[in-house]
Amino acid sequence: MTERKPLGMTFESWIDRQIRVAQERGDFNDLEGTGKPLPGAGQPHDELWWVKGYVEREGLSREALLPTxxxxxxxxxxxPETARELPTEQAVRDVADDLNRRIVAWLRTPSGPQVPIATVRVDDLVARWRDDRATTGRTPTPPVQNRPVERDGRWRRFTRYLRGTTRFPARTRP
Structure with a gap:
């Protein structure tokens, strides 16, 4: 615990005395960074110096600081480069669908700068992936058969209700 400042002594002289005593005891010997210049000395002031330092220390991409x-x-x-590395057509579709899902989520509740973004055309991406496979000599995997899911009439009525194009009839109790 530190000692209290004696009455009648200024703070400056009291602090200077504590530093002098600590130097005499050798408390400042062999400190890390002794003799090295202060980091950032002589550079213009940057308000986000701590964010940039954190990103560098953690090995993160600065892209994480960008708006969504x-x-x-x-x-x-x-x-396209990401898809080129994927082994199957289904993996390409999954990556593109995931990206499209995040794009649609942002379009529903946009935040940050209003940047025009459109969803990715999955079939065009898959076609480009197949062409890349053909030119590199790798055999493409067989295409996935996308069968439409058969739904009964209740499902169609429900989706129309959700879209607001129809209303459910009022229920009557017998």
Whole structure:
């Protein structure tokens, strides 16, 4: 515990005395960074220095600091290279569907800068993936048969109700 400042002594002289005593005891010997310049000395002041330092220390991408729409646009730009590395057509479709799901979620409740973003055309991406496979000599996996799910009339009425194009009839009790 530190001692209290004696009455009649200024704070400056009291602090200077504590530093002098600590130096005499050798408390400041062999400290890390002794003799090295202060990091960032001589550079202009940056308000986000701590964020940049955290990103560098943790090995994160600076892209994580971008607003959501810009992150999505960058991911759309990288999607063909990402798809090229995937082994199956279904994996390509899954990655594209996941990206489209996140795009639609952002379009429903946009936040940040209003950047125009469109969903990815999955079939075009798969066709490009097949062409890349054909040119590199890798055999493409057989295409996935996308059968439409058969639904009965109640499901159609329910989806129309959700879209607001129809209303359920009022129930009457016998």
């Amino acid at each position: 729409p810009l992150q999505l646009r960058k991911e759309i730009e990288r999607l």
